[in-house]
Amino acid sequence: MSLGTLVLAVLILSAAAFVAGRRLALARAGGDPRRLHSLPGHYGQHAALLTAVPALALLVLWLAVQPLVVEQRVASLLPATDDATTASLAMAEVRRISVGLDRLAVAEDLSDRDLAALTPEGLAPRLRAVGAAVADVTPETLNAARTHRALQASFGLWMSVLVLGASLGGLAAALLRTTPDFRARNVSERFIMWLLIAASLVAVATTVGIVLSLVFETMHFFRLYPAQDFFFSLTxxxxxxxxxxxxxxxxxxxxxxxxxxxxxxxxxxxxxxxxxxxxxxxxxxxxxxxxxxxxxxxxxxxxxxxxxxxxxxxxxxxxxxxxxxxxxxxxxxxxxxxxxxxxxxxxxxxxxxxxxxxxxxxxxxxxxxxxxxxxxxxxxxxxxxxxxxxxxxxxxxxxxxxxxxxxxxxxxxxxxxxxxxxxxxxxxxxxxxxxxxxxxxxxxxxxxxxxxxxxxxxxxxxxxxxxxxxxxxxxxxxxxx
Missing domain, CATH: 1.10.3720.10 (MetI-like)
Incomplete structure (x- = not known):
């Protein structure tokens, strides 16, 4: 399942949770809103938030961690090197080959078995023909690219299962808590308050991230070039x-x-x-x-x-x-x-x-x-x-x-x-x-x-x-x- 489809599915479940939570609250109150602690919309809002927010938070966390795990596993398949720049370039080439294999499978209608049978000889021109900017394909990079592609597909499947599971779990938990005495308004408003706080912290976190990236790279620069020449020279x-x-x-x-x-x-x-x-x-x-x-x-x-x-x-x-x-x-x-x-x-x-x-x-x-x-x-x-x-x-x-x-x-x-x-x-x-x-x-x-x-x-x-x-x-x- 693609990322856009997964997000859309979570949003659809959230909308369904709003309707279900609102109707369930009215049903358990015998159709009389006066018997409810909060307005019916608050129960629906609580169900929608509990369905969408934990699932989307899990999705963001997964997308942040998955590349690190995949590249750590793939890096072990490449020739060892102490040069960070060389390792980074090799990993970038592996990613380009992996994307090229996906495009080649679509363009030439190849199955996974067909892709597994490909050899490095003559593969680079075929990948460039489908828009993959690869320089050359060696047995090591091809093996690493296949592993990268397989891990991406496997992790993508698990991501879809866990995110949808979290969304359905949140929906079930919200419906179980939907009773006439449940303080849905207080919970949903507190939930929204924390969401607003998190949104306001995005700007602060972005500023901190920009400053830290500048500081760390500047420290690296001054380890290679004298600071006194940077600040006191005139050329x-x-x-x-x-x-x-x-x-x-x-x-x-x-x-x-x-x-x-x-x-x-x-x-x-x-x-x-x-x-x-x-x-x-x-x-x-x-x-x-x-x-x-x-x-x-x-x-x-x-x-x-x-x-x-x-x-x-x-x-x-x-x-x-x-x-x-x-x-x-x-x-x-x-x-x-x-x-x-x-x-x-x-x-x-x-x-x-x-x-x-x-x-x-x-x-x-x-x-x-x-x-x-x-x-x-x-x-x-x-x-x-x-x-x-x-x-x-x-x-x-x-x-x-x-x-x-x-x-x-x-x-x-x-x-x-x-x-x-x-x-x-x-x-x-x-x-x-x-x-x-x-x-x-x-x-x-x-x-x-x-x-x-x-x-x-x-x-x-x-x-x-x-x-x-x-x-x-x-x-x-x-x-x-």
Whole structure:
């Protein structure tokens, strides 16, 4: 049974459990809902939850453990090696051959006996013909792939049996507990509360997982490359044959430089746009202006990158860089910063507009009552009251600017350097993270693992910005509340 079919079967059983639990509760109460402790729907809800949740939890646990058990058994059939990278590549090849055998069985209508009779000779082209990206098939990998396929099928059968059994067991237990005196409402609401708590912990667990993965791989990187060279050198020159210079400062400087230009463009325009739309524009003007501005947020970043490469970059080169003798390249910090600032305008303006509109009208009326003009009210009352939210909007724009990749690739180039000239090509941390993790490179090399150190450094910088913004927000919030 496929995974989708199994989940669908559990959900169907859960729906049937709801109906059965509700009807059974009414039947045992003699058809009078007043004799029940809870509403009939609560009994059905309890039965549905007890039918679905334990079974789905078992399914998730099984799917997490099964690959580990299968690969541990299959690994014993492969030639022993002390190199973790080689073992990982061999296991990946076994998985590809196993998938290829499944596809071959379907394409050529082969039985399990036919698959068992296959020999390694000439098998690779047949597997590639059905879409399996295998390099070569040896007797060891073919034997391991057959074992992998057999274990997958066996474990899949047991998974279906146990999950359906857990679902039916939960249904039976729920129906046995369905009596007029059973506190179904309390149990189901407590059940839902724990489900909500578990759902809320998903974000926390995801954050912890991301941080731990970055930390462990960064520790591995610093065991291969000196930390003092990473933090105190000023040269970025990765050489995958050895002798690399992997300093973060040229990348960090490019990230900060481009982000500052983007915010210099986006913050004033976005904030002034928000003030106009919320305080000065009429309903008709606001009705078409706000959606028109927010269209910018829906444009893919690759389109902004092409705009920077084809239009903005050549224009800046021809009108400013070459006449002033500052450069002759269309890829520059200024190009990426300007286009990124345009991209950030709707984020800052839309959020700031909503925040300004949330300022109580009583503050405006009090200011007007004291004789203040509209501009004085905006400057001395509305903006200070909305400042915490505006700081959050600017922080969101800064985070988006720091994490942007495609605009930088097409607009600023890929040169890692320390320069104050805004018309020179530079790059950012995120661009180098992508470039170091792509291509045919050994994952365990410092030139690849440096991407995790770059990611962790960027995470720490963003965290510091968040803490600083939170401090500013709390300071002004205490002043105006």
């Amino acid at each position: 970025w020159n990765p050489q995958f044959r050895g002798g690399s210079d992997l300093s973060i400062w040229p990348l960090l400087w490019g990230t900060i430089y481009i982000s500052i230009i983007a915010l210099v463009v986006a913050v004033p325009i976005g904030l002034l746009t928000a003030i106009y739309l919320s305080e000065y524009a009429g309903p008709r003007t606001r009705g078409w202006a706000k959606p028109a501005i927010e269209i910018l947020a829906g444009i893919p970043t690759i389109v902004y990158g092409l705009f920077a490469l084809i239009t903005v970059g050549p224009a800046l080169r021809d009108w400013f860089a070459q006449p002033l003798g500052l450069g002759s390249s269309s890829s520059s910090v200024m190009t990426a910063g300007l286009v990124m600032g345009i991209m950030l305008i709707p984020f800052i303006s839309s959020l700031s507009d909503d925040i300004i509109n949330a300022v109580p009208q009583s503050l405006r009326d009090g200011s007007y009552g004291l004789g203040a003009t509209q501009s004085e009210t905006v400057k001395q009352v509305i903006l200070p009251a909305a400042l915490p939210g505006i700081v959050g909007a600017i922080l969101l724009g800064a985070s988006r600017a720091i994490g942007e990749t495609m605009i930088v690739v097409l607009g600023a180039g890929a040169a890692a350097k320390l320069s104050m000239n805004p018309f020179e090509a530079m790059t950012t941390v995120t661009v180098k993270i992508v470039s170091q993790l792509t291509g045919d490179t050994e994952f365990a090399s410092p030139e690849t693992l440096v991407a995790f150190a770059l990611g962790l450094t960027l995470f720490v910088i963003t965290l510091v910005l968040n803490v600083l913004a939170l401090y500013i927000v709390r300071k002004y919030r205490e002043q105006y509340e």
